[in-house]
Amino acid sequence: MKKIRLIIKLAVVGIITNKVRSFLTVLGIVIGIAAVIALLALGQGAQLAISSSINSLGSNLIGIIPGTTFRGPPGTSTNAEIGQREYDYINSATRFPTVSAASPVITDFATLRGAEEEIFAEVNGVNSNFTEIQSLELEQGRFFREADVAASKNVAVIGPDVAAELLSEIQSDEILGQELIIRNIPFRVVGLLKSRGSAGFSNQDLEVYIPYSTASTKVFNRDNYSQILISVNDAKLSDATVIQLEEKLSAFKGLELEDKDFTVYTSDDILATASTVTSIFTTLLASIAAISLIVGGIGISNIMLVSVTERTREIGLRKAIGAREGDILSQFLLESVMLTVLGGFIGIALGVLLAVGVGQLAGIQAQISFDIVALATSISALVGVIFGYFPAFKAAKLDPISALRFE
Amino acid sequence: MIELKNVTKEYGEGENAFQALKGIELDIAKGEFISIMGPSGSGKSTLMNILGALDRPTGGQYLLDGQDVGSLDDEELAEFRNKRVGFIFQQFNLLPRTSVYDNVSLPGLYGGLPQLDRRVKEVLEKVNLLDKIQNKSNQLSGGQIQRVAIARALVMEPSIIMADEPTGNLDSKTSHEIMEILQDLHAQGNTIILITHETDIASYAKRQIRLKDGEIFSDSNNKDSDSKQ
Ligand SMILES: Nc1ncnc2c1ncn2[C@@H]1O[C@H](COP(=O)(O)OP(=O)(O)OP(=O)(O)O)[C@@H](O)[C@H]1O
Ligand SMILES: [Mg+2]
Numbered sequence: 049m050k051k052i053r054l055i056i057k058l059a060v061v062g063i064i065t066n067k068v069r070s071f072l073t074v075l076g077i078v079i080g081i082a083a084v085i086a087l088l089a090l091g092q093g094a095q096l097a098i099s100s101s102i103n104s105l106g107s108n109l110i111g112i113i114p115g116t117t118f119r120g121p122p123g124t125s126t127n128a129e130i131g132q133r134e135y136d137y138i139n140s141a142t143r144f145p146t147v148s149a150a151s152p153v154i155t156d157f158a159t160l161r162g163a164e165e166e167i168f169a170e171v172n173g174v175n176s177n178f179t180e181i182q183s184l185e186l187e188q189g190r191f192f193r194e195a196d197v198a199a200s201k202n203v204a205v206i207g208p209d210v211a212a213e214l215l216s217e218i219q220s221d222e223i224l225g226q227e228l229i230i231r232n233i234p235f236r237v238v239g240l241l242k243s244r245g246s247a248g249f250s251n252q253d254l255e256v257y258i259p260y261s262t263a264s265t266k267v268f269n270r271d272n273y274s275q276i277l278i279s280v281n282d283a284k285l286s287d288a289t290v291i292q293l294e295e296k297l298s299a300f301k302g303l304e305l306e307d308k309d310f311t312v313y314t315s316d317d318i319l320a321t322a323s324t325v326t327s328i329f330t331t332l333l334a335s336i337a338a339i340s341l342i343v344g345g346i347g348i349s350n351i352m353l354v355s356v357t358e359r360t361r362e363i364g365l366r367k368a369i370g371a372r373e374g375d376i377l378s379q380f381l382l383e384s385v386m387l388t389v390l391g392g393f394i395g396i397a398l399g400v401l402l403a404v405g406v407g408q409l410a411g412i413q414a415q416i417s418f419d420i421v422a423l424a425t426s427i428s429a430l431v432g433v434i435f436g437y438f439p440a441f442k443a444a445k446l447d448p449i450s451a452l453r454f455e
Numbered sequence: 456m457i458e459l460k461n462v463t464k465e466y467g468e469g470e471n472a473f474q475a476l477k478g479i480e481l482d483i484a485k486g487e488f489i490s491i492m493g494p495s496g497s498g499k500s501t502l503m504n505i506l507g508a509l510d511r512p513t514g515g516q517y518l519l520d521g522q523d524v525g526s527l528d529d530e531e532l533a534e535f536r537n538k539r540v541g542f543i544f545q546q547f548n549l550l551p552r553t554s555v556y557d558n559v560s561l562p563g564l565y566g567g568l569p570q571l572d573r574r575v576k577e578v579l580e581k582v583n584l585l586d587k588i589q590n591k592s593n594q595l596s597g598g599q600i601q602r603v604a605i606a607r608a609l610v611m612e613p614s615i616i617m618a619d620e621p622t623g624n625l626d627s628k629t630s631h632e633i634m635e636i637l638q639d640l641h642a643q644g645n646t647i648i649l650i651t652h653e654t655d656i657a658s659y660a661k662r663q664i665r666l667k668d669g670e671i672f673s674d675s676n677n678k679d680s681d682s683k684q
Contacts (some may be wrong), residue, residue: 061552361547368509368544369607370537372530448509450558451545
């Protein structure tokens with residue numbers, strides 16, 4: 049115990065005495081570890097944001113989009129169309145008993161104008177039952193009703209950020225009934241949504257819902273839908289429903305199953321796609337981190353070799369008074385591990401700053417967990433052991449006489 | 456206690472081979488105080504390195520307390536140096552930037568000595584340096600450094616203390632102070648082997664050995680040494 053304490057003390061003294069050299073030596077480690085921390089924290093943050101935004105869609109959600117390549121909802125455009133015919137077919141209650149609700153979705157971007165300001169935001173034309181499919185909660189007012197859809201009324205339900213941007217001068221209790229211009233067409237605000245937060249790459253609070261009939265005939269002038277969103281009675285029935293939808297809908301469209309011109313996806317599919325994308329990203333950054341750690345490790349090896357040469361006499365003296373090879377080996381290994389762990393700590397601090405900074409710019413909440421810090425510390429210690437071993441071994445094998453006579 | 460039988464040491468190989476020791480025969484009894492003198496290059500340090508198990512002889516036998524030192528492996532030699540020998544060198548005796556206390560503790564740490572703290576203070580008291588116990592090695596005079604080295608040599612209560620020109624870098628007053636400490640240690644029963652160039656330093660020892668070209672040239676008892684006590 050005392051021996052270890054002394055070795056640690058001597059190593060600390062050595063590191064402090066050669067502050068500048070120690071710092072330059074560990075620079076590679078600092079950068080490597082900072083990269084590791086930053087990318088893990090941001091990666092986990094992005095992953096969390098994506099999965100939470102996807103989960104907020106609802107876990108028993110099924111979507112049908114036109115086309116056979118999965119391009120991800122919404123707004124996929126293709127020649128193959130999905131429209132009122134398909135919607136009516138799916139919507140007939142007896143045909144798909146596991147479907148609890150279905151709604152067309154016509155999504156497009158449009159210029160919105162309030163009293164003075166103007167913004168560009170996502171507008172979704174949906175049915176009145178859309179709140180059964182996606183968990184939208186209202187802060188004020190109501191979602192539009194069946195009658196509004198049937199009469200293609202100019203009514204809108206807006207997200208809190210739309211209200212904040214366009215109707216900022218209006219008292220919050222007077223927002224209902226305000227006028228909102230969408231593509232030069234006046235709408236009346238009938239509901240204000242609760243905040244769902246910005247999730248990863250899209251701001252869910254900056255959106256507007258209008259009746260799909262209005263969207264189709266007045267605003268966007270299109271008959272085809274971006275997608276049809278469906279919720280099932282039970283998340284367990286989701287896969288079975290997908291198969292049923294695929295089979296029956298292709299038959300309805302007069303197509304063989306393998307020639308179908310639409311894609312049925314579940315929220316799990318999106319999650320999987322998103323995870324693949326983020327993990328490719330993470331792997332790429334991880335290789336950069338690995339390279340800088342290897343370069344840093346070579347630096348450690350070099351400086352430890354210099355240190356062994358400089359301290360040849362010290363090693364000779366230690367051997368003369370009874371140090372075994374193992375004592376010398378462990379001393380130099382410990383020194384290199386302490387150097388790299390020190391570099392690791394600086395790197396962790398730097399990486400956290402980096403992750404928080406970049407996260408703020410990119411709108412991602414960096415996730416810094418104990419696991420990440422522990423992993424980074426272990427990696428830096430491991431680099432110290434691997435790259436410190438050869439110099440330490442060389443020191444341990446020094447012949448005491450030649451070491452003492454060394455000049 | 457120490458028996459050297461026809462010990463030789465050769466450096467290099469083939470044509471370049473150089474015989475630094477040529478068949479040394481030497482017996483040293485427990486409690487002796489011996490000085491080894493001789494011209495530079497005569498093999499004094501080489502002999503001490505073999506006696507201190509820092510090096511192995513090329514030929515012959517070295518017995519310490521009946522044990523054949525030549526048959527020990529590296530690990531056993533390290534333990535031998537730790538427990539049986541205390542070294543004092545001419546220079547670079549102490550670890551740089553390290554306190555007196557830590558320097559003196561070091562052999563005890565390698566050897567796992569129980570009650571090390573008490574022992575360290577005990578030996579520092581012997582060399583009268585308790586007041587400098589927290590000084591770093593660069594905050595000591597040359598004489599103090601050698602006293603710390605003596606204290607360190609004593610920590611493990613070794614069978615032999617070996618000093619290779621311990622006063623080589625000191626002025627004559629400090630040299631005599633160091634020699635008086637060694638003489639006290641001898642009086643307390645320690646076996647001491649001292650290498651030196653200077654006759655007045657050698658005269659502290661009771662037995663004086665002279666080396667020349669790797670051979671023992673003379674081996675005599677010194678009556679004079681009693682008067683110095
Ligand atoms: N590693 C070595 N390789 C070759 N020759 C060596 C080696 N070490 C010592 N020698 C030679 O062995 C001889 C004895 O050296 P040693 O160091 O024992 O002399 P010394 O009596 O201690 O001299 P000094 O009084 O100068 O310290 C010298 O001629 C030296 O050159
Ligand atoms: Mg010498």
